[in-house]
Amino acid sequence: MEKTLSIIKPDAVKKNVVGKILSRFEDAGLRIAGTKMLSLSAEQAGEFYAIHKERPFFKDLVAFMTSGPVVVSVLEGNDAVALNRKLMGATNPKEAAPGTIRADFAESIDANAVHGSDSAENAAIEIKFFFPELSKCGCSCSH
Numbered sequence: 001m002e003k004t005l006s007i008i009k010p011d012a013v014k015k016n017v018v019g020k021i022l023s024r025f026e027d028a029g030l031r032i033a034g035t036k037m038l039s040l041s042a043e044q045a046g047e048f049y050a051i052h053k054e055r056p057f058f059k060d061l062v063a064f065m066t067s068g069p070v071v072v073s074v075l076e077g078n079d080a081v082a083l084n085r086k087l088m089g090a091t092n093p094k095e096a097a098p099g100t101i102r103a104d105f106a107e108s109i110d111a112n113a114v115h116g117s118d119s120a121e122n123a124a125i126e127i128k129f130f131f132p133e134l135s136k137c138g139c140s141c142s143h
């Protein structure tokens with residue numbers, strides 16, 4: 001069993017496709033272990049995406065992620081990190097495989113509908129960021 005973090009971004013929330021996206025996770029065998037809708041402050045978005053701080057798109061990314069509510073979820077299942085990334089499709093929706101979430105619901109590399117952890121290690125960090133109550137221990141393991 002593995003856990004990963006999903007964010008349904010402001011563009012997808014505005015499009016009213018939260019339920020459709022969550023159903024894709026469930027239909028693929030992932031369990032929603034926690035979920036909530038919230039609005040990120042610029043400080044929170046900047047901290048969450050700190051790894052991209054030096055990238056030219058960082059400012060736009062923070063502005064976009066604070067432009068409306070998001071839905072953050074913990075997804076649980078076999079190979080959850082890789083399975084979620086397969087369901088999402090490529091970061092740029094123009095390159096996303098047909099039938100993936102980004103191919104079906106995203107408009108651009110900025111407004112790309114969803115975020116998903118890229119490794120089990122980062123999943124543990126990202127889950128703790130949004131769901132400290134679900135972290136069984138204080139370390140950054142994948143509990």
Ligand code: CMP
Pocket residue numbers: 052057061091109110111112114115116
């Ligand atoms: P996400 O998986 O949330 O991680 C960082 C986000 O930055 C990414 O999805 C994109 O929405 C956004 N982004 C914008 N431009 C780029 C880029 N050139 N490369 C990667 N991510 C980008």
